[in-house]
Amino acid sequence: MTDETTTQGIPEPEGPVEIIDTEYEIGQDNVEGAVGPFGFDIHNPVFAISGVTIVLFVFYALVFHDQAAAAFGALRPWLTGTFDWFFLTAANIFVLFCLFLVVSPWGGIRLGGKDATPDYSYAGWFAMLFAAGMGIGLMFFGVLEPVYHMAVSQPLGVPSPFAEDGSLIEENVDAARRMGLAATIFHWGLHPWAIYAVVALALALFTFNKGLPLTIRSAFYPIFGERVWGWTGHIIDTLAVFATLFGLATSLGFGAQQANAGLEHVFGVTNSVNVQVILITLITIVALISVLRGLDGGVKVLSEINMVLAAVLLLFVLFVGPTGVILSDFVAGFGTYLTELVPLSNPVGREDSGYVEGWTSFYWAWWVSWSPFVGMFIARVSRGRTVREFIICVLIIPSIVCVLWMAVFGGAAIEQVLSDPENSAVKAQVIDSYNPPISLFAMLEGLPMSAITSTLGIVLVIVFFVTSSDSGSLVIDTITAGGKIDAPVPQRVFWCTFEGAVAIALLLGGGLGALQAMVISTGLPFAFVLLLMCVAILRGLMSEPK
Template structure:
């Protein structure tokens, strides 16, 4: 529910506003430009500076949240597969390592560093996705996918309505958290989308930004979530997902516990750890480039 239309709708609003005012109106590619119809020339003064500064801090906080969650998940995987101690010390070391790799990557530039890591990230993610699809059973995965789409459209409106809800714990602990997280990511993702959307019509933009990513998210959840659920149903007594994730409530272990039920668990879990790390490196790189653009007044080729 939280990973389909809602985040991409937030990103689409920001990206479309930035793309429209930058490419159609000739304004700088920066967050303040989206406020030009409301504030007029005041966006070039201290009001605009405040807007861009808030966008920079929002991006930093969003990336920091992601980095913290990524470090927890990578640490959980390292502990699960290799017995490396799980705790703050290991997570701090991981954060330092991820930050160092991201720094080297961003210093190498868009083509020499960020693009290479992004392509590696996509290849690893696609390979792991296809492995789980066929190892867990393509037929059952596709069944879960279509069931997930049906359940999503059935529940999306009730779960989006905060009035009269009894599940306040879920709404506050999950929905509100993700809502704030998506908003904090919106300047970063919105600007990144706007940069690659030049020449697209609004219809093409909405299709590519809202519908396709949402379907990809649903499919990703159906594959990994479906494999985990099928394991619990098939092996309720021996399922690692049930014992170590649900019963012990250890969400960072979800991926690795699910992979244990499939062949080549040690190899795929290692690939999963690498994927988590590379994903957050590329996120940090992209965020750095966006912050660079904002603080340089919209220059897309600003120095690092």
């Protein structure tokens, strides 16, 4: 999601972590790493296996890029066509599980123990949940997705407002308009944030209440016991590394493509894979500088500025664009989302395969792959909250931000398309010739001061890119170092470098399709991990003091 980039890094919780349940202390010594060659904190085989595999993957994709492109091109449609029912079912389970916890007797359990107090005020906590919901994804899909679903993908069989000759079919306009926004909100609302909430709750519960290391394997202690410190835990953490890395690489690839499209639109820079490779390289270097500086204070300042700039761009489009229409679309689209939530979530008997396989399956896999990243961020800032409070706020606050963003940018774009279809740059770039990276700039072209706002859009994408890479390398580093938050800098440099290398390899080895294929292929096995995590959470909550 969101989806979904953490733009603040991962802040330290204030105060010591209290170990509430001593039975979960067993085996912690087994996860301590040892500093090895080049300053790497080698956490059993997790770092070695994941590191070597990623290096070999980059080598394969770069050296045999034609073969890789063909493989990736066939992989994505096979995965989404075969496992679409599984992705939809799993995501539904996560939503229902979260709603169950809200009304369950365990909703009153406090993360950190019954005497724990929140590390952050509501205002600060909400701001950081907001930060977790903002990122490259909203920039890339904010215009593209509502317009495409309105006119092309036809979710739930709602007909397009356009005839084959490009003319408007007036009786189809209202329903298509509402469904375009509702189908987009579906991908950025409750389901993705339920996925994040499951991982975040597991990490917070087993770290703050049980005193276990801040890593994915810790959540499975109630199921596997001491085996989580052996190969069972190694496999879980390694899957988390792969999922996170490819989820990040996909976002970085999207960001590079969009930044390149914006540079071409505003400054005439050639739009090509070579330019995108240069962009990824340069931005990865900037992220590396932040890593070498130690704490990411510089990037944190940039992130705060970036959030202000994102708000400025949002308000500009809202008030300079068709304000009344946008607000009306927000209400109508959100209402349609609520009424169509069950049909959109239905995993069987769907006839809108283009929407389900081409969009929903990919999104659910992407959110699953992002879940260790966003989940770790949310967990670290949520100590002291009750389970009920945690679930409600994690589901609602970021969802509202995402819905508002999509309604403003998508609503403005839809109005441009429907009010003047013959001259709409958005229609030309999204509907007539599918060109996702340029969609945002095509919409801004229809508003005043487009050169300035487009430049602002490029800056937003680039800084989101930098903070994603820097914070992402910290999360992966934490997992491979057995939950340590102070692992050696060289190890974080390694992951930061190879995040960029994987994004480059995938762009050269198949472009957008390759990025999506790998995020689905890593999200699929990790979805099973998350389903099992729900069982572990229940067992962990049941063992809490009454």
